Amino acid sequence: MARSRRDKNVSLTKVKKKTKDTKNNLVNEVRASVDQYKNLFIFTIANMRSTRFIAIRQKYKENSRFFFGKNNVISIALGKQKSDEYANQLHKASAILKGQCGLMFTNMSKKEVEAEFSEASEEDYARVGDVATETVVLPEGPISQFAFSMEPQLRKLGLPTKLDKGVITLYQQFEVCKEGEPLTVEQAKILKHFEVKMSQFRLIFKAHWNKKDGFKELDA
Structure with a gap:
């Protein structure tokens, strides 16, 4: 008996596979940012909220560039060892890219970044699994x-x-x-x-790098 055409599975969405070109483009974009911006900060995010992070990207888009996630590809861009690092001491930055980490390339000075983001935290409602900060x-x-x-x-x-x-x-x-x-x-x-509200969204800066001073870990 011929199989009915109604039995045919039809995919309604097409998922674009990540190609080698996609990874290469990210590597090139990270390296271009190393050349373009004065400072690089490595950060983590406490109590990640996508809408909050998007707002930060938009606020600083004129003088900064953010990369978040894809640690392995970013590590390749920076260089995992001294022998293949893209610029002096960048392999040290790769070494701390673990978990939810990101890069902030910026033309703001270290002092400006610290001043801006010390006030950038926002209280929010806690989610399931968050630890209660009070009874x-x-x-x-x-x-x-x-x-x-x-x-x-x-x-x-x-x-x-x-x-x-x-x-x-x-x-x-x-x-x-x-x-x-x-x-x-x-x-x-x-x-x-x-x-x-028991949750606080904020960027925590783990390290700083620039061509002049090299790499330095920061007190969170």
């Missing part, structure tokens, strides 16, 4: 900031709630989380509902 306890009583229709949703998260004359009320004290313990899905959602 949060909700007292017994009404929580009138919520519409009465929210009561089933809050109760589903584990809160001891009831409706009292149309007002959501905690009929007993409730400990949301303990300092130093990782947050569950429910705890993270409760903290967000009560607008308790």
Whole structure:
């Protein structure tokens, strides 16, 4: 029996494979940045938020260039050993590219970068698995900031709630989380509902390099 054409699997999306040219282009872009910019900073990101990082890229796009991820390819661009480093002492930068690391090439001075990014941290809501930075306890009583229709949703998260004359009320004290313990899905959602922020997005600079002074690790 002939196979029905309806049985044929059709791919609705095409995933473009990363080619050797893609890697070569990245290597060339990193090396061009070494030549173009005065300073290179190696950084990690605490509590990564894509939207926040994109905003930083946009803010400094006139005088800086960022590369994030693809550590192995970037290490090749910089040079993994003294014998193949693209510029003096850059192999030392490659050695610390582990985990979520990035490069910031910039024409700003070290002092300017430190001043700019010391104020660039932003508080945000913690996610599942983040460690609680404080113990949060909700007292017994009404929580009138919520519409009465929210009561089933809050109760589903584990809160001891009831409706009292149309007002959501905690009929007993409730400990949301303990300092130093990782947050569950429910705890993270409760903290967000009560607008308790425990996460801080910020860039942490691990090292600095330029042609004149070479490579130097920084105190985080």
